[in-house]
Amino acid sequence: MTQNTHLEVVTQFYDTHPISEKQVLESLAQDGFDPSSLDQGILKDYDQDHFGGPAATDTLAQLANITKSDHVVDICCGLGGPARYLAHNYGCRVTGIDMNQNRIDGARRLTERVGLENQVSFHCANALANKLPENEFDSLIAQEAFCHIPDKPRLVSECVRVIKPGGCIAFTDILAGTGTPESMRDRLQREMAFTELNTQDGYRTLLDSSGCIVNEIEDLSESWAGILVKRLDMYRSLEDQTIASFGQAHFEKWDRAYSFFVSLYASGELRGARFQAHKRDRLENEPHRC
Numbered sequence: 001m002t003q004n005t006h007l008e009v010v011t012q013f014y015d016t017h018p019i020s021e022k023q024v025l026e027s028l029a030q031d032g033f034d035p036s037s038l039d040q041g042i043l044k045d046y047d048q049d050h051f052g053g054p055a056a057t058d059t060l061a062q063l064a065n066i067t068k069s070d071h072v073v074d075i076c077c078g079l080g081g082p083a084r085y086l087a088h089n090y091g092c093r094v095t096g097i098d099m100n101q102n103r104i105d106g107a108r109r110l111t112e113r114v115g116l117e118n119q120v121s122f123h124c125a126n127a128l129a130n131k132l133p134e135n136e137f138d139s140l141i142a143q144e145a146f147c148h149i150p151d152k153p154r155l156v157s158e159c160v161r162v163i164k165p166g167g168c169i170a171f172t173d174i175l176a177g178t179g180t181p182e183s184m185r186d187r188l189q190r191e192m193a194f195t196e197l198n199t200q201d202g203y204r205t206l207l208d209s210s211g212c213i214v215n216e217i218e219d220l221s222e223s224w225a226g227i228l229v230k231r232l233d234m235y236r237s238l239e240d241q242t243i244a245s246f247g248q249a250h251f252e253k254w255d256r257a258y259s260f261f262v263s264l265y266a267s268g269e270l271r272g273a274r275f276q277a278h279k280r281d282r283l284e285n286e287p288h289r290c
Helices: 003-015 021-030 053-063 081-090 101-113 152-162 182-192 200-209 221-237 239-246 248-266
Strands: 071-075 093-098 120-124 137-143 163-176 212-219 270-279
Touching: 003 101, 021 101, 021 239, 053 081, 053 137, 053 163, 053 270, 071 081, 081 093, 081 101, 081 120, 081 137, 093 101, 101 120, 137 152, 152 163, 152 200, 163 200, 182 248, 200 212, 200 270, 221 239, 221 248, 221 270, 239 248, 248 270
Parallel strands: 071 093, 071 137, 093 120, 137 163
Antiparallel strands: 163 270, 212 270
16 A cells, blocks of 8 residues: 555545544533533543543553653644643643644644643644654654554654653554454455554564664553443444434444454454553663653
8 A cells, every 4th residue: 555545545534433523522512511611621531532541541641651841742643632631631741643634623623622722732744754853752652543554664763763762652552463364454454444453573573673672562452352342332322423424324334344343352353552662772771761
C-alpha cells in the first residue's frame, strides 16, 4: 500500500467512525449536559475513544512518569480525549498530532469548550514525517493507533527523534498473533484500516535499533478480549446516531467489521500489548525519567 493510499483509507475510516465530535456533543445533550457549558470532568466520560478509557491513560502517564512540568506528545491523538485528560489531571502541556484534519478540528473545538487550549494544542501531521522539533518532548504516548500506520521502522524512528534523551515512550497497540493469515490481515485492512500489524518482538527490536531501551512490555490480549466485547455493545448502542449520520448500510457494515475484529481476540488470533521504553542518554548510566 502506498503512503497516499494509506492516508486515504485511514482518513475515510475515521471520517465515518461512530465516535465523532458530533456524536460526543449529542450524547452529552441526551444525558442532560449543556455542551456550551462543559468541564473536563464531564467530557472525559464521553471523549475517550481507546481501550480501557481514562484508567488506561493513567497507566501510560504513570509509566511515563508525567509531571506538571512536562511537555507530552500524543501521536495519532484523534479527538484529543487523552491529551485533555493528561493536561487536566497531571497539569502538563500536551501536543497532539493526527493526520485527519476533521479529527484535529474537532479536538480543538472540544478543548476550547473546556478551557484547556492554553495547555493543549493540536496539529494535522503524518506520524511518518511529523515535522516536530527534535529532542522536544519529555514523553510520548499513543493508544491503539500504530496499527493504522505502515513503515514501522520509520514510525518508531520519528517517535524517538522528537523526545529528549532519557525521555519516555509509552504506548499500546493492536498486534498480529502467531501465524495470522494474509486473508485475515487483508480483511482487517479493508474493514478496520489496519495498514500494518506488528508484534511484541517486532516493536522491541525497532525500539532498540532506534536508540531506546525497552523497560517493560505487558501483554494485554486477555484483558482486551473482555474490553472489546463491551466496546462492541457500546457501538451498537449508538445505532440510531450512526444511522442518522451515515445510513443503515454503514451501520451494518461497521457492525460486521467490528464483530469480526472482536472475535479475533476471543480466538487469540490478534494480540495487544503495552510498551514502555526510554531514549538512551549519551551515557546510559545517567538517570532517565521512566
